[in-house]
Amino acid sequence: MHRLHTLRMENDAAGYAMAEIRPRFDKLKTRHEDGTAPQAVSAYQLFQTPADLAIELVALLDLQPGARVLEPSAGLGRLLDALAPKAPSAVVAVEIAPACAGVLFQQDRAGISIRQADFLKLAPAELGLFDAIVMNPPFHARADIRHILHAMKFLKPGGRLAAICMAGNSRELALRHFAKSWIPLPPGAFRAEGTNTPTVMLRIDQPL
Secondary structure, three states: OHHHHHHHHHHHHHHHHOOOOOOOOOOOOOOOOOOOOOOOEOOEOOOOOOHHHHHHHHHOOOOOOOOEEEEOOOOOOHHHHHHHHHOOOEEEEEEOOHHHHHHHHHOOOOOEEEEEOOHHHOOHHHHOOEEEEEEOOOOHHHHHHHHHHHHHOOEEEEEEEEEEEEOOHHHHHHHHHHEEEEEEOOOOOOHHHOOOOOEEEEEEEOOO
């Protein structure tokens, strides 16, 4: 059963591989009259997870103390902050943008290993397997689909993944059949971070 599940993930990931284009956008100087503006890094998409939503997402994992956790698109560390009270034994944070990774390296967080790399080019043999994964991946050109499918390969049997993805038919077709929980988020959940993109919070349980 586990092997069939893995093959299905690999097949789905291959189907979306050609759809991904590395996100590009310039630093935003202003944002409409409401004054909201995301903290942006040139050439990489960064809309941070709102702090309250980060807490909700981590809660979906029902983490036990001592869990080994992966955050594969760490940004500036909002999800890492939400993980801290759960007392994981170790956290591996991966971040592709050098500027963001530089910020993470400067932050004082015990028990966190930071790797500046393209998560999609990493393999479980390099990072190991995890009890839990929490992630808010980039959405551009369906990148969230590919990141989530790739992340599932890093789960231990019985592990859990909690993620945010963009709402819409393509995400439902690609991801919902894996999901134990599929929770549409309220409109404007990311407005304070500079986007009104409709989003979903989901949980995937890896079979034993």
